[in-house]
Amino acid sequence: MKNLKSHLIFNRSQRGGILLLVSLILALISIYHLYDFSSEDILDISSSEIVLLRKELDSLEIAEIEARKPKRYPFNPNFVTDYKAYTLGMSPEEFDRLKHFRSNNNWINSIADFKRVTQVSDSLLADISPYFKFPDWVTNPKPKRNSYKSKSIEKGFVDLAFDQKTDLNNATSEELQKVSGIGVALSSRIIAYRDKIGGFSNDIQLYSVWGLNESVVKRTLHLFAVKTPKEITKMDINSASASDIATIPGISFDLAKEIWEAIRLRERIESFSELEKIDKLSPLKLRLIQLYLSID
Numbered sequence: 001m002k003n004l005k006s007h008l009i010f011n012r013s014q015r016g017g018i019l020l021l022v023s024l025i026l027a028l029i030s031i032y033h034l035y036d037f038s039s040e041d042i043l044d045i046s047s048s049e050i051v052l053l054r055k056e057l058d059s060l061e062i063a064e065i066e067a068r069k070p071k072r073y074p075f076n077p078n079f080v081t082d083y084k085a086y087t088l089g090m091s092p093e094e095f096d097r098l099k100h101f102r103s104n105n106n107w108i109n110s111i112a113d114f115k116r117v118t119q120v121s122d123s124l125l126a127d128i129s130p131y132f133k134f135p136d137w138v139t140n141p142k143p144k145r146n147s148y149k150s151k152s153i154e155k156g157f158v159d160l161a162f163d164q165k166t167d168l169n170n171a172t173s174e175e176l177q178k179v180s181g182i183g184v185a186l187s188s189r190i191i192a193y194r195d196k197i198g199g200f201s202n203d204i205q206l207y208s209v210w211g212l213n214e215s216v217v218k219r220t221l222h223l224f225a226v227k228t229p230k231e232i233t234k235m236d237i238n239s240a241s242a243s244d245i246a247t248i249p250g251i252s253f254d255l256a257k258e259i260w261e262a263i264r265l266r267e268r269i270e271s272f273s274e275l276e277k278i279d280k281l282s283p284l285k286l287r288l289i290q291l292y293l294s295i296d
Contacts, residue, residue, distance in 0.1 A: 074133035076265035077114050078107055088128050094118040109134060135262055135277065159222045167227040168206070169199045179223060181216035197249050199230035204287055208250035234294040238268040248292045255280050259289075270295065 075084070077098075085095035101108070101117045108114050111129045166175055176187035186209075193209045194200055203226050206217050235244055237259075245256035258278050263269055272290055275281055281289075 072128075072131050074131050076134065077132050078102060079266045081267075089124055090118065090120060094120050133265060135265060162225055162227075165223055165225040165227075168203070168224040169194065169226060169228050169230075171224055176220070176224075179216065179220045181213075181219060186212060186216075193249075197230070199228070200226045201229045201232050202226060202291055204284070204291070205249070207284055208288065232291055234292060236296045237272075237289075237293040238263060238295065240293065245289070245293070248289055250285065250288055255285070 080088070080090075080095070080098060082095060085098070090098075095118075098108075098114075098118050108117060111125065111132060114120070114129070114132070115125055171190075173184070173187040173191060176182050176190055177184065182190075189211060190206070190209050197205065200206070203221055205226075206212065206220060207214070209217075212220075237245075240260070242253065242257045242260040245251060245259055246253040248256075251259075255278075258280060259275060262275055262278055266274065269275065272286060272295070275286060276283075
């Protein structure tokens with residue numbers, strides 16, 4: 001009992017502390033019962049501002065998803081690779097039908113042709129057909145101009161042997177004027193063009209001289225030939241730009257662009273004959289560009 005009594009006896013300072021503690025506990029209990037501490041939502045997610053912000057975030061998320069998708073560019077459906085077919089969503093069977101059709105040297109010239117050959121679904125066709133790009137000679141065919149091949153040797157005109165002909169790179173204005181149809185103006189123009197390109201590399205370049213028609217060129221080549229050809233560093237046609245092709249004498253930028261687009265539609269070409277259907281590219285100009293371009 002003595003031990004218990006010693007624990008219940010406090011001095012004045014201890015009693016003051018106990019009284020203060022009891023007062024504090026009673027005050028806290030009163031505050032707890034008198035005040036409502038239930039939490040209220042500070043942010044109202046149903047407000048018009050929050051709804052508008054949520055819509056903006058959703059639209060940004062959709063835009064980001066679309067931006068991450070592989071981009072599609074116009075392409076010629078005749079030159080679809082197996083990987084391209086996979087990215088377009090074509091099944092292996094549909095691609096095999098297309099591949100078999102093209103292996104027989106057949107061409108797809110319309111959306112209807114693509115549908116008939118591949119048998120793709122209407123939904124897939126609607127999705128990819130807006131990206132089909134066919135060459136201009138398919139989408140905008142032009143009437144063929146009447147042409148004829150004139151004889152290489154005109155009647156009554158002697159064609160000299162090669163060793164008897166004058167070198168076109170050394171011909172003077174007076175020598176050129178011996179050809180019927182070439183006067184002072186045309187002979188000067190031939191020499192000016194020769195100087196501009198640094199010398200002829202091939203007889204065919206004579207056709208690029210402005211104002212010199214085909215019959216006059218042929219008469220000229222009866223007497224002249226390129227015997228000391230200028231060496232030309234060729235460009236790879238599959239990597240050359242439209243601007244590069246336009247540097248070829250006699251080839252305008254518009255024609256160079258058509259050539260470049262035809263190559264891009266095929267991804268690459270393996271033969272110059274693949275360019276024969278370009279309307280503005282005559283057989284003569286096709287031969288001309290082969291002096292400056294190669295297929296590597």
